[in-house]
Amino acid sequence: MGAHHGPAKGMSRWLLTTNHKDIGTMYLWFSFAMFILGGAFAMVIRAELFQPGMQLVEPGFFNQMTTLHGLVMVFGAIMPSFVGLANWMIPMMIGAPDMALPRMNNWSFWILPPSFLMLASTLFMEGGAPAFGWTFYAPLSTTYAPPSVTFFIFAIHILGVSSIMGSINIIATVMNMRAPGMSYMKMPLFVWTWLITAFLLVAVMPVLAGAVTMMLMDIHFGTSFFSAAGGGDPVLFQHVFWFFGHPEVYIIILPAFGVVSQIIPAFSRKPLFGYASMVYATASIALLSFIVWAHHMYTVGMPVAGELFFMYATMLIAVPTGVKVFNWITTMWRGALSFETPMLFCLGFLVLFTLGGFTGLMLSIAPADFQYHDTYFVVAHFHYVMVAGAVFSMTAAVYYWIPKWTGRMYSESMGRIHFWVSFIGFNIAFFPQHFVGLAGMPRRIPDYSLQFADFNMMSSIGAFIYGASQLLFLYNVIVTIVAGEKVGEDKIWDGAEGLEWTVPCPAPYHTFEVPPKIDAVSAHA
């Protein structure tokens, strides 16, 4: 790579960096720290729910835990982890020297840690941390909110700024930095899913900013957006929030689809089945996500026409999602399969995400949702897509690319143990929640009726197992970095495709300073 500088020494390397790999690394570590923090909150929740009755925490504190668990996991763990992955991989996958706007890239990372510090500090403020749930419905989050809500609002603003800048950077990179010959329809699917995700983020993060701004005005300046007494409407908050919130869940899952679409072909030793249909399915899911938001609000009181529209629009999403699941399975069909850790996590993803998708389909049926709404069935549903969907695929991504990042191989046996402990722990934790939910156990309540006791104890034990398995993951990653076996080849996985496998392991500090030429015949990864 010639006369180019390597990384600077010490702390300034990280503070002042403009390098997409450094920034990606910071995102990944930060998101893991938040994953542990949000996980700790979840452990408090599950410990309290271990038995019926009140044992460990006050109900108010329990509400703070559910709120912060959701916020930290969504905005602190899952989203930044995929941004970190995008930072590391997109420039390497499209043959770019770096991200398009490198200084802004660093800025979008660095505003995250202080804003989460601000959010976490609300735990120690008078009146406690926000306790109105991660969806912060008015008037719980306005009229009845603790004073710390102001800090919460500004934290959300900053997260939004970070996401928008990060997304603009990704869009500019993908549109402008592709190596000659890397046409859009040759891009690896991970790049495609991130391009579409970034578009969603730029479209809906400002709407979230609008929602929290109206909260701020209602709380401090006497406006009445969410107060019927002044002619506003608390339900209006839910509409604005979910106009952001539903695209948001695809923001979380689309990059996960991208990861799976990279890894399954590699371990099937076959190209991805139906590449073009994957691209179109991703775009369809993204566009549909803008017209389904009120399926989160069936029970709030909506005209029947609205219920029907949102019900049918929601069901439509099952079609492109079905295309994707079909393509992944067909990719494996008659492939030379092998089951290394990344592939195991992808298969776990495939089975469990599909289950979560089916429960989503159940929830989309408006009349049925009147029974399921705000029960543990919903909790089970979205943990199947958020954890077994997004987090499993993120974990797969770490195992798949860590040799490229560090130049060292992880321990396959430890990886497999991690997978099986996670997989079993996860299912013990969340599968029984379907049953208690269908039987009517409400979410966000620290106590429950006696007939739910056995399943809840199971759930808690599973959650502890799953939580402990993440410490195994951390240990595994650290051991890999410190003492993993060095890898010699550029291409670690014999079935892997893509430009990232044409550079050495570990990837040099600067890659593709001169763009590679993409051969006309070569297919996408």
Add this chain to the structure above:
Amino acid sequence: MASTQTPPADYEKYHVPESSSLAVRATIGLITTVFGAALVLNDMTFGDSEAPSSAKWVLIAGLLFFTATLASWFGTAIKENIQGLNSAQLSHSYVLGMFWFIFSEVMFFAAFFGVLFYVRQLAGPWLAGEGDGGRMNGLLWPGFEFVWPPVTTPQESVGGVDSQLIANNGVFGTSERSMAFADAHHWYQWLPMWNTIILLTSSFTCHVAHAGILKGDIKKFNRWLAVTVALGIVFVFLQAAEYYEAYQHFGLTLNSGIYGSTFFLLTGFHGFHVAMGMTMLLIQLIRSVKGKHFSASDHFGFEASSWYWHFVDVVWVFLFLFVYIL
């Protein structure tokens, strides 16, 4: 998949700065600003008005530091351009960045317009008894009728803040007058009309300036850009006068129910964006006059600012239509 790395003949290196303290400085500025703002607001709403507070100094320090950092950031970008570090590809990254930034702003305003439409078309009539849930009107807000602009709030229609019927969370009165066009005899006193004329004209003068720079006519460019900035200043001034009129003579405030809420938030954010755009254009004018930074082929700073200017202009057209006229 990729062949060996020999640069194509016409390849220009993409400039990636080796390292930069701008991001960390901007982080300190931004976080201090919002932390200070939160402290100030909490003092105002939940605090003890007698207690001494240093909150506003935190906010001011944050704002100053953040502004200084942004100035230094843009200064750096300008210097790099003058040094010739910006390849055509890099310049295109800036174009894309600005385009998608403006798109995010469009969505920000779309949220508030959505709120306005929802309140006017759905929530308002429901409060007054229309639709499936309409019978709640007789229980919660008996006597409330919905018109736009509202003549009363639901709270007022059931006896105001003293009413035992409702959980009061504020005082939501109604203004004596709305901002809608009222007096055909004194049409020339209607500020929104003048503001519309001014902003549309400024979009046109901005375009004339652009046409000038494209031909390399710097004098024409400077002249028309100066006119644009001046019109922007007049707009902000008139908007301030309108707010003064609203508060002093119309009794229209942020507390005037949903009408005041939507009116001030929509026009307020728009006015703020006009002030921003005006500042951006003013900086371009200073760059052009003092720094001689622009030429027929190199004037992206102006171009980006002009897109922004046209964008706030378009937003105003929608505001004029949906907030003032319809």
